Amino acid sequence: MKKQIFAVLAAAVLGTAALSGCSSEDKNTSEKTATLTIPAAASLTDVTEDIAEKYKEKEPNVELRFSYGSSGALQTQIEEGADADVFMSAAQKQMDALSKKNLINKKSRTNLLENKLVLIVPKGSKTSVKTFEDLADSGVKKVALGEPKAVPVGQYSEGVFQKLGILDKIKKKANYGSDVRQVLTWVESGEVDCGVVYMTDAKISKKIKVVCEAPKKAADPVIYPVAVLKDSRHQKEAQKFVDYLKTDEILKLFESYGFQRIK
Template structure:
């Protein structure tokens, strides 16, 4: 090799070595870059069975919860509390249950179907007498339902619809239940009762104040005195068979938050004492 070519080789050698070293470091660092990449977060689908009277308020809360917990998708099953209770007893996959009466939650708790230490009282409500908005009947209080002019009274089926159960208590304590029974038109949920009155297929109906509030097609005649019926309380609990108990508790805690309670109050609910 000539002296000039030899000198050029030795001048280029360090550059070549630096390039080879850089390539080696880049290749060796690639696995670390791959392992540090964020994993894809899967959506948790939560099943919530809730009393029919809660539907409008809970659906209004969806955007707030979704914004705070984007990986938790809440799927609702709204129906009469007794119906939901039976579904859970028969093995339905439910993460969280909200009843419109303690007795349905008590039944599940007695069968160890509730996750320990997750039960709490969420809300309270009141019971009202409603008539169609265009009614010509001069009904002003519950005792007037005995009037022969009142032919049909819509009431939730007492064994499965808590509002119906509370209504029977009111009529019993007023001493007018036997006179009213022949007039009853039973509904399978409190919203079904409301629809029956709205359509004019009943002269009057017994619903929650929260249901009457969302309807422009009924008029609230009077509110049942609290001492005429069992306190209307909505208990909430995570189910023992919940597929996502942690997410269910997150949602349960959200419903008791100040922000959620403010929304519930807008729909006529009160915090449970």
């Protein structure tokens, strides 16, 4: 009889231990890292890599996973149901499109940064090009631009050429890249005579030379908006990250890469 009682008590103890173990495992599961997927414009590649490192120190239970490309391509991916939490665009157009389709948390939307459009040539180039208007000259054979239907830097560039009255001439010389980094690569390699990129992209390369900024009379502001996506499964964490991007510390980091604060 005593042996039977002992066996029952032992089973009860083991059962309690098993339940305790499950409870502990559930607790650990609830503390697992939340992963934020962030589609971001290609021109944000370098600075966001630094931001990810800093954020890991601040929020060790949150992992940032960036996906880079042209803002237009990223917009399409989001519209098609790609799993994403925060969108960082290089233009208002793509964010506006998502807003109209009710795919972003509109209260979270913020105009975060401003950039500049610049004309670049390969380092060591002997070209006589000094202005955007000079690209219409017959001596310029190939101009690298972002594809205007999907790449904001291409849209901004076309806007400048349109206002300068030389768009038709530029189109005949244009090599269209899938994002701003491809444009930069073509100029670095000397495959083209010149190209139009953002100031921030020009700053990271030692293989090109900046000729000039786009003329203010023809250039629209280059604004980078950011927003939490409506279908994000991590709304709280996503909003916290967007708020972090607006802190003085991170805005200074953006400035070190050539971006400007929105005034």
